[in-house]
Amino acid sequence: MHVALIDPSRVVLKIVTEMLTAGGHTVVAFTDSGKALAHVEADxxxxxxxxxxxxxxxxxxxxxxxxxxxxxxxxxxxxxVMSAAREERSLSEVLDSGADDFLAKPPSVQELYGRLRSAERVLKLQHSLIQQADTDHLTGLLNRGALMRRAGDALANASAGAPLTLLQIDIDHFKGINDRYGHDVGDVVIRCVARTLRETGAIAGRLGGEEFAVLMPGHGLAGAAVVAHRIRRQCAATTVPRQPDLRFTASIGLAEWTPGDTIDTLLKRADLALYAAKRAGRDRVAVTSPSLHTEMVG
Structure with missing residues (x-):
C-alpha cells in the first residue's frame, strides 16, 4: 500500500517507516499534519x-x-490512528472521528502488519466494487456513468490547453442483425466492436445499445480522424465467429473540444456528425464544427 505516515517525532517516523518499508509498503512521512493532509488530497x-x-x-x-x-x-x-496514550482515549471517540482502527504507539511489527493486511482486504474489495460499478458487463468497457466521469476530467484538462476529441460510434443496421441472427449474435457483434475500441488505447465506453463513445485526450481532429478510420475499417473487416456470412459496418461522428464546451455540447456535435455519416450512406466518418457545420472525412 501507499501509506502517508504522520507523527511529530522523527524517531517514531524512522521506526515505523522501517517497519512499513520492510513489509513492502511505500511510505511518505510528515511531521506536519497540515502538509500531510494537503499531500493526501493531491495524491x-x-x-x-x-x-x-x-x-x-x-x-x-x-x-x-x-x-x-x-x-x-x-x-x-x-x-x-496510533497513540502513546491509548488507554486515555476511548476507541469509540477515535472511530467516531473517522478512523478505521486504533493502535498503540509505537506499534509492534505483528500488530501493524496484521492491521494493514486487514485494511488491504477491505481496500481490495472496495476497488473491486468500484470496477464493477464502472464496467459495462457485456463489453468490459466503461459504462455510461463512468465514461461521463472520465469525460469531466478530460474536459478539465482541455480547459487547461490540452486538445480533446470525442468519437461517437454506432453499428450500422444493428436492428437488422438482431432480427436476422438473433440477439445472442448481436451481443457478439457488440463485443467485437468493443474489442476494436479497446485496442485504440483511448478512453472507450458503451453509451447504450449499439452506441459507443471514445474520448481522445491529447488528440485534435486530424489525429482522431486517423483513429476513427482505423476503427471503421477494422469493423468492416471483422469476421463474426460461427457466422461466416455476417459482415457489419460502423458510422462514426467526431467533435473537437472548444472553449466553453461541456460534455453535453461535445456529445451533441459528435451525435450530429454521426447521423450525417449515416445519412451519407453509413460506413463513414464525419466531423461537426463548433458552428454545427458537418462534413465527411471519408
Whole structure:
C-alpha cells in the first residue's frame, strides 16, 4: 500500500517507516499534519494514512475528520490512528472521528502488519466494487456513468490547453442483425466492436445499445480522424465467429473540444456528425464544427 505516515517525532517516523518499508509498503512521512493532509488530497494513490493523535497544526481527531471527508465511493481510504496514550482515549471517540482502527504507539511489527493486511482486504474489495460499478458487463468497457466521469476530467484538462476529441460510434443496421441472427449474435457483434475500441488505447465506453463513445485526450481532429478510420475499417473487416456470412459496418461522428464546451455540447456535435455519416450512406466518418457545420472525412 501507499501509506502517508504522520507523527511529530522523527524517531517514531524512522521506526515505523522501517517497519512499513520492510513489509513492502511505500511510505511518505510528515511531521506536519497540515502538509500531510494537503499531500493526501493531491495524491489519490495514497490508500492508507497512519497518524498519531499527537500531531499539529491540525490535531489528530480533527485530522481524521478531514481525511474521512476526502474518502468517497470513488476513493477508498483507510485511516489508522496510533497513540502513546491509548488507554486515555476511548476507541469509540477515535472511530467516531473517522478512523478505521486504533493502535498503540509505537506499534509492534505483528500488530501493524496484521492491521494493514486487514485494511488491504477491505481496500481490495472496495476497488473491486468500484470496477464493477464502472464496467459495462457485456463489453468490459466503461459504462455510461463512468465514461461521463472520465469525460469531466478530460474536459478539465482541455480547459487547461490540452486538445480533446470525442468519437461517437454506432453499428450500422444493428436492428437488422438482431432480427436476422438473433440477439445472442448481436451481443457478439457488440463485443467485437468493443474489442476494436479497446485496442485504440483511448478512453472507450458503451453509451447504450449499439452506441459507443471514445474520448481522445491529447488528440485534435486530424489525429482522431486517423483513429476513427482505423476503427471503421477494422469493423468492416471483422469476421463474426460461427457466422461466416455476417459482415457489419460502423458510422462514426467526431467533435473537437472548444472553449466553453461541456460534455453535453461535445456529445451533441459528435451525435450530429454521426447521423450525417449515416445519412451519407453509413460506413463513414464525419466531423461537426463548433458552428454545427458537418462534413465527411471519408
Amino acid at each position: 489519490p494513490t495514497v490508500t492508507c494514512v497512519l497518524t498519531s493523535l499527537e500531531v499539529q497544526p491540525i490535531c489528530g481527531l480533527e485530522l481524521c475528520w478531514s481525511l474521512r471527508a476526502l474518502a468517497s465511493d470513488r476513493r477508498p481510504l483507510t485511516i489508522l
